[in-house]
Amino acid sequence: MEINQNQSIPIEIQYGRIDLAKKQIKKYWQLYILMLLPLTYILIFKYVPMAGVQIAFKDYNFVKGIWGSEWVGLQHFITFFSSPNFWPIFRNTLEISLITLLFNFPAPIILALFLNEIRMGFFKKSVQMVTYAPHFISTVVMCGMILLFLAPNGEMGKLFTQLGLKPINFMGIADEFKFVYALTDMWQHMGYSSIIYLAALAGINPELYEAAKVDGASRLQKMIYIDLPGIAPAIVIMLILSTGDVLNVGFEKTYLLQNNLNLPGSEVIATYVYKVGLLNANYSYSTAIGVFNSVISFTLLIIVNAFARKISEHSLW
Structure with a gap:
């Protein structure tokens, strides 16, 4: 029983x-x-x-289809790794991603901290509207604005002329492309990305601010000792997600800003896959490159998440 x-x-x-x-x-x-x-x-x-x-492991044939194509194993990966284009493309992708992360990650946090300190409702809403608006501009329009503004005869060129300097063709210099991409991306998405940090700041216990005020803490000290620890979980999670996406440079923006002059510094994995896969119809090779990109991104996500879990109490899992 x-x-x-x-x-x-x-x-x-x-x-x-x-x-x-x-x-x-x-x-x-x-x-x-x-x-x-x-x-x-x-x-x-x-x-x-x-x-x-x-498809990345097969010699894809359109007539035979995915399942009927011949299996070739790691041949396409070996071809990509041994290609003279591998290191320049991988380096460009990594540099643009890291510089963009360097600018884009702290900027929304700083903006959210300062917006949280603004007490004038109308001014605060005006700043939020101005910083949020660029996020909703389409990529095509944004790239057109960048090209017009940074052209030698554009607004930046006119400013240089007025200062007695020679206009610079920023979009024609390969080494400057990564900084143009990162700074314009920060300007476009900084305001919208700050929303999550503003939401985290709104959840901080008001009694902490009252106690800090009684102790004579300044606004900067409140930011350092109350605001930053309060939004630390959101910062860690966003950093992990951003690091896992480090090699996924935006295809549309990069492709639209490319030209023959800046190509050595602007050719990234996403644009290379498009040119090889769709324009040259080499589907297996381009898929192998995409799989390589995804594996590296996934590996970085696992490593950063484990590191964050080890040094702090916050992680994705």
């Missing part, structure tokens, strides 16, 4: 959990319906296409 009772306990618990789950779904069915659309999107556009990754 004891054996039968011990065996029936897990079954009862299992059925109890199922009943509880049914009640939760029935109670919050609206939320589950809202979740259905993004889950369907992720399933169709993120997981189903993973079957096509095998």
